[in-house]
Amino acid sequence: MTDLLLRDVRPLGGAPLDVLVQGGRIAALAPGLAAPPGVAVEDGRGMLLLPGFVEGHTHLDKTTFHLPDWLVNEVGPRIEDKIDTEREWRARTGHDAGAASLAMAKAFLAAGTTRIRSHVDVDTAAGTRHVERVLETRATMAPVQEIQIVAFPQSGMLARQGTDRLLDAALAMGADIVGGLDPCAIERDPVRHLDIVFGLAQKHGKPVDIHLHEPGSMGAFSLDLILERTRALGMEGKVVVSHAFCLGDLAERERDALLARMAALGVAIATTAPASRPVPLVGPCRAAGVTIFGGNDGIRDTWTPYGSPDMLERAMLIGLRNNFRRDDEVALAFECVAGAGARGCGFGDHGLAPGARADLVLVEARSLAEAVVARPVRRLVVSAGRVAARDGALVA
Amino acid sequence: MTDLLLRDVRPLGGAPLDVLVQGGRIAALAPGLAAPPGVAVEDGRGMLLLPGFVEGHTHLDKTTFHLPDWLVNEVGPRIEDKIDTEREWRARTGHDAGAASLAMAKAFLAAGTTRIRSHVDVDTAAGTRHVERVLETRATMAPVQEIQIVAFPQSGMLARQGTDRLLDAALAMGADIVGGLDPCAIERDPVRHLDIVFGLAQKHGKPVDIHLHEPGSMGAFSLDLILERTRALGMEGKVVVSHAFCLGDLAERERDALLARMAALGVAIATTAPASRPVPLVGPCRAAGVTIFGGNDGIRDTWTPYGSPDMLERAMLIGLRNNFRRDDEVALAFECVAGAGARGCGFGDHGLAPGARADLVLVEARSLAEAVVARPVRRLVVSAGRVAARDGALVA
The missing domain is CATH 3.20.20.140 (Metal-dependent hydrolases)
Incomplete structure (x- = not known):
């Protein structure tokens, strides 16, 4: 499990911010987070962030x-x-x-x-x-x-x-x-x-x-x-x-x-x-x-x-x-x-908040409603802090 | 408008055959059709053929x-x-x-x-x-x-x-x-x-x-x-x-x-x-x-x-x-x-039969029901005999 900094994502369509993932959990959500040494960085390019x-x-x-x-x-x-x-x-x-x-x-x-x-x-x-x-x-x-x-x-x-x-x-x-x-x-x-x-x-x-x-x-x-x-x-x-x-x-x-x-x-x-x-x-x-x-x-x-x-x-x-x-x-x-x-x-620790399990989905959508009606390709899926899929396909 | 021979397609999931399109209409549907001189040939690779x-x-x-x-x-x-x-x-x-x-x-x-x-x-x-x-x-x-x-x-x-x-x-x-x-x-x-x-x-x-x-x-x-x-x-x-x-x-x-x-x-x-x-x-x-x-x-x-x-x-x-x-x-x-x-x-001449307007759609599906429930990408769309789209995108 690698730690991860997800930059420039919009949680549920809100204002852009960064998400720091450590030990499989969300450590922080805030704009302008610094990547700790050795942490992989993903550029979210303003995509919509959804919980798993x-x-x-x-x-x-x-x-x-x-x-x-x-x-x-x-x-x-x-x-x-x-x-x-x-x-x-x-x-x-x-x-x-x-x-x-x-x-x-x-x-x-x-x-x-x-x-x-x-x-x-x-x-x-x-x-x-x-x-x-x-x-x-x-x-x-x-x-x-x-x-x-x-x-x-x-x-x-x-x-x-x-x-x-x-x-x-x-x-x-x-x-x-x-x-x-x-x-x-x-x-x-x-x-x-x-x-x-x-x-x-x-x-x-x-x-x-x-x-x-x-x-x-x-x-x-x-x-x-x-x-x-x-x-x-x-x-x-x-x-x-x-x-x-x-x-x-x-x-x-x-x-x-x-x-x-x-x-x-x-x-x-x-x-x-x-x-x-x-x-x-x-x-x-x-x-x-x-x-x-x-x-x-x-x-x-x-x-x-x-x-x-x-x-x-x-x-x-x-x-x-x-x-x-x-x-x-x-x-x-x-x-x-x-x-x-x-x-x-009864799945615990779900959601987009510090302390939650880092289950994160990125899609190209302007709003949560658009994500639901258009069902765009999943650009990134993170599960328990691991990058699990990109562009709709599992990562090996 | 170019004439077209569509080879090896399965109309509504039926047995494979070829479709000859001439003058914007379906001229023939049968196995093993020969391409008349100058007619473009598309290989349907056994794909499911649907009417437009x-x-x-x-x-x-x-x-x-x-x-x-x-x-x-x-x-x-x-x-x-x-x-x-x-x-x-x-x-x-x-x-x-x-x-x-x-x-x-x-x-x-x-x-x-x-x-x-x-x-x-x-x-x-x-x-x-x-x-x-x-x-x-x-x-x-x-x-x-x-x-x-x-x-x-x-x-x-x-x-x-x-x-x-x-x-x-x-x-x-x-x-x-x-x-x-x-x-x-x-x-x-x-x-x-x-x-x-x-x-x-x-x-x-x-x-x-x-x-x-x-x-x-x-x-x-x-x-x-x-x-x-x-x-x-x-x-x-x-x-x-x-x-x-x-x-x-x-x-x-x-x-x-x-x-x-x-x-x-x-x-x-x-x-x-x-x-x-x-x-x-x-x-x-x-x-x-x-x-x-x-x-x-x-x-x-x-x-x-x-x-x-x-x-x-x-x-x-x-x-x-x-x-x-x-x-x-x-x-x-x-x-x-x-x-x-x-x-x-009241749209005339619809369907997969000789004489019908050549509105044809090819998808990768094993059956008509699968095409409906899985909604696969449209590999080829022919409209009034013209190739209009490939792989879900319009042809210029």
Whole structure:
């Protein structure tokens, strides 16, 4: 790790200044800093400086991003179709979750993402193999990228006996977070599902992140059960609800009552801001004091051909979904893939301030809003003080 | 105009073949074509061949795309705020609709768009100046890009006396299409507004394209009046309704009744597929036999910081908005910025078939779906038989 002086950069589009990086952290931000002896100097040429991006909800293990052939998607419309199609495809092709996750993680880094929360499938067909392979990717990337692994029962836990023991094993071998999935709609026994999820969290002293696709009052019921357990078990600040689509179609009063409880318990929301269905909106969540942050969900996998390792594009999609047009609104969309993502996932020391981890991204843009809508090439990516990428490509 | 043989390309991802271009048109598509004497040969290296893209609804005159400074958006939430803000900004800055539209049109061409329908503001402040300047852009671009101009009363017609005469003048000087705007919500006198719009269409023998942002039953009422006039005046196939948001929030039976009438009258829909509100969906429109096609709306103007001259990106946003995941569905999203756009706007001879205008785009993609989701650089753009761009940049 070399120390670094970044000259003439505009943090979030503000006035130009210099950034001194020492020991992997931001030592100082001020105009006209002197380079200490032996410190490498980068000329930022007045570029926009952004903090490293946070991908708060993806599935590194599922992608076909690294494969030579295009995967033709012919999947059916139901969520169960997608789950079954994926499991069968994986078994048939011998999908390599290690190669997939490593290629994807590197693409994220080249585009400025220095922190990732990845859900990773655990099921009775694949066992803990995907977690094992993503743990290898995590170790490989550790010097320049922080990856959290959610042990995720994608194929359901209750209908497939032994999944709970596999999750237990995945957490014992290093997965960071206990995953869960639609306690009513998929699992069909919400109390039993959530008691297992929260039981594993208690056993391993690890947080929880639950996929909740359930709409309307069904989703509200599951969310209620989640909040009840969060409070009863003292897991404030340790629970994320991913998607939480129900918050997009409840009446405002019911929605706001749930948001108030989430805020009080420090339960955060991960959103991909899909365009095709009701979603929790950023404005009401923030107004209630709930942290809401962004992610791609899967990228070019058997579920979807969409997605991109570019978190500025995800910020744009969040902005479009929330009809954020003003510059101060677009800044909120960016916050979803930066500070809010770090808070929601528990990535420490994020941001552009002395003492923070030196995760820095330089782009040619006149303003933060322009960076989001134009998504210019990443001229420089610094992660934990190391130069990780230039001009969109990883440094060897 | 040079004739051209394009070797080894895969039309829409199909089997490799060659394309012979003569006199600005596709003369033949087949494997192993011989190059006639004197014909330039391009090696397509197995790249994906797409037809030239169609931008079906934009506002070339409004953009700030060409300006050195970023426009900070601080506009209010109502549509009237956006209309007033824009008119005042234009007057204050002396906005140059000629430079704006030319820069934007060129950016579209470099990204493969060879046909554009642009609404152009006509109002009592700017008069017909914007139309005059976009007519200049149209003339400049004519050899390589076909631009349709809609004379568009953005600031309303009824509240600003004389706007109808300005529209009349704009049509006389060469605008192609009569524009209109929210007959109830903005104009507040739907019959009078539509009678002027359709009266101008009759007088000039030109088609109609009406912005209809009105929601629900109000929008359905305006649409009913539009369809009534289309039939009464024998304007079948000559009317486009832009946005038609109401079709996104009506009950299915009412929606389908309107769609059936639209199909019978050849009334098409232009959609930007915004993520933040109900919109007409591609599936029901196509099932009813209604042509639905895509556009950006404004790009980086006082209304919105979003938008891109890349119609593959618009296709992606249409796909996301419609939850199109299967390859055959993503192909429908692409159709919205290609064949359907040409049909809806009345751009003739579009497509990849002998006799069609030789508007050709080459990209490195394994499939049509990949071209939409990955939006790769345009390696070659041919327009009316001329090589117009390479590697994303215009050829001089």
